Amino acid sequence: MKFRTEIEIAPLNRRIGYRHRLLAVGSCFAEHIAGKLADAKFDIETNPTGILFNPLSIAEALRSYRDCKPVAAAELHCDGEQWFHYDFHGSFSDADAAQALKRMNAGRTLGAEALRKADFLLLTFGTAWVYERQG
Numbered sequence: 001m002k003f004r005t006e007i008e009i010a011p012l013n014r015r016i017g018y019r020h021r022l023l024a025v026g027s028c029f030a031e032h033i034a035g036k037l038a039d040a041k042f043d044i045e046t047n048p049t050g051i052l053f054n055p056l057s058i059a060e061a062l063r064s065y066r067d068c069k070p071v072a073a074a075e076l077h078c079d080g081e082q083w084f085h086y087d088f089h090g091s092f093s094d095a096d097a098a099q100a101l102k103r104m105n106a107g108r109t110l111g112a113e114a115l116r117k118a119d120f121l122l123l124t125f126g127t128a129w130v131y132e133r134q135g
Contacts, residue, residue, distance in 0.1 A: 016120055023114045025061060026124035027053050048111030050089020053126030068112035071104045
């Protein structure tokens with residue numbers, strides 16, 4: 001009995017080396033792989049706006065890095081205690097709106113620079129669902 005799906009993946013015709021810049025975006029697996037690569041002294045940036053689990057959120061993050069449009073204060077939401085943005089991981093939230101906005105814009109700027117300089121993009125997808133609100 002097999003407890004996993006086995007997929008044959010052909011080797012990449014281009015090898016990743018120490019001269020390359022990498023950007024890892026996606027699930028917590030991206031964090032772990034990037035950590036191993038960073039420990040091995042690869043030039044890698046990981047999840048500049050936080051861990052993401054579904055392809056739609058990853059695509060939106062990459063678009064935000066490409067466009068590098070600053071987050072506006074009007075885009076923030078407050079749950080009564082913390083200011084947050086739906087496009088950022090909860091670790092960017094803060095009790096102070098200005099601090100949250102500052103960290104979010106720093107993350108987006110970092111993502112834009114990392115994407116612009118990247119030779120390779122590592123994407124990892126989790127198993128999360130996407131829910132869309134109607135109205």
